[in-house]
């Protein structure tokens with residue numbers, strides 16, 4: 212029987228293959244009571260499984276595959292810490308001793324308690340860590356049941372295999388070489404889960420949040436996974452299969468064709484050069500940056516170095532990360548943003564939960580209130596400027612006082628490096644993100660004090676329309692084409708151009724094909740997006756003539772009816 216399931220699209224591409232189901236051991240746990248003389252033995256069995264799981268993590272860390280990103284180490288570290296949490300490593304022992312139950316049951320019961328504690332967290336990031344707890348408990352349970360690790364995929368050279376799991380941890384994922392599976396699908400998980408991030412970095416189609424896929428699917432069911440639309444089609448008939456085979460070939464061909472543009476300059480038909488930069492989260496992302504032909508880094512979200520860890524990266528660790536990117540880009544611009552922590556990216560253990568974190572102590576506000584943390588980062592950043600074309604970008608600035616204070620911090624840090632005779636680029640450019648409507652409207656304040664600007668549309672839209680970008684209940688109101696948003700964008704770009712101060716857009720809008728011509732018409736010449744989007748946007752630039760889009764862009768900016776705006780934009784894009 213053919214049926215389809217819908218989930219959250221996490222990594223694009225189309226995969227066609229046979230289902231391989233990953234066992235989900237916690238569904239198989241039974242409860243029994245042991246005779247008293249056997250209780251000690253049961254505790255020893257639990258201890259042995261605990262030790263074996265610890266060793267499994269050590270061996271995973273030691274055998275980290277080359278293709279695996281450095282962040283896997285952080286995931287493994289987190290999972291090792293969870294394993295050592297007394298609720299997982301001690302409480303089950305106590306329960307076996309007092310209730311004489313089997314070890315699997317004790318572990319399952321204690322895990323549920325721990326997961327319930329995570330449910331109470333207000334913070335979405337912390338809540339999501341309950342998935343990590345379940346994954347670690349699963350691993351320990353497998354040891355108890357005598358089925359450690361995961362079953363390898365059946366070796367079928369003639370067909371592709373799609374891995375179907377109730378849940379998949381990043382640690383699980385690194386055991387599967389990317390070419391072993393055509394795609395990954397899971398019942399659990401959200402777009403921001405670690406597993407989603409890893410799947411994207413492996414460039415393998417992936418859909419998460421399918422709820423009951425693991426239950427409904429059978430081993431060897433034929434599957435079609437559309438990683439773009441988040442759709443899974445089970446046992447398709449011949450017509451559907453033929454249709455998706457065509458779509459798959461077209462998609463692969465399109466990707467290949469686009470990648471051929473890698474070395475080409477992004478010039479418009481009338482000869483203007485447009486800079487297409489990449490957004491990155493960690494130094495390892497440079498491989499993708501090069502593969503897709505980005506000509507610089509427009510946004511290095513440095514806060515990702517700070518997440519998921521108990522001990523924050525010190526100056527030397529940060530310096531090595533920034534230097535690696537500076538050197539790797541061989542003189543091309545590298546824009547490193549000072550950490551944008553707070554809101555949905557909280558430091559581990561940060562107890563204070565604000566009522567309204569997106570409007571609270573976030574980004575530069577947090578930096579200025581934590582001078583030691585900020586100084587350490589600035590030292591690392593300035594030292595890295597000596598090794599490449601590094602620029603420093605400051606997020607979420609709202610006005611003159613914050614800019615002045617930030618510049619004073621930078622000046623003082625330069626002085627301390629001078630005192631120690633440590634080299635850095637004395638001409639390093641300092642830029643500000645335009646993410647708050649106040650910043651967009653009082654742009655003169657920014658243009659007078661800073662060397663360049665970068666528009667963060669993700670936050671600018673959130674703050675302009677008063678829509679929490681992490682709240683799915685109001686997601687439908689998140690409208691990049693709202694006239695107020697378009698006016699602000701156009702105002703910032705034209706004012707910056709008037710002042711002769713470089714301006715780019717580094718929010719998600721910059722990587723969306725539908726907005727490329729609109730931005731070009733507004734006068735934007737620098738875009739920054741995730742690496743995989745660069746070739747598509749380049750193709751759009753190559754087929755655009757600036758004089759031809761000028762009049763229609765102005766018409767869109769004058770329109771205030773949402774339908775009219777969309778109609779005109781469609782016309783602009785089909786020119």
Ligand code: PEP
Nearest residue numbers: 667668669670717718719
């Ligand atoms: C933005 O707000 O558009 C941006 C690029 O920053 P982030 O998405 O990291 O908040």
Ligand code: MG
Nearest residue numbers: 646667669670
């Ligand atoms: Mg932002």
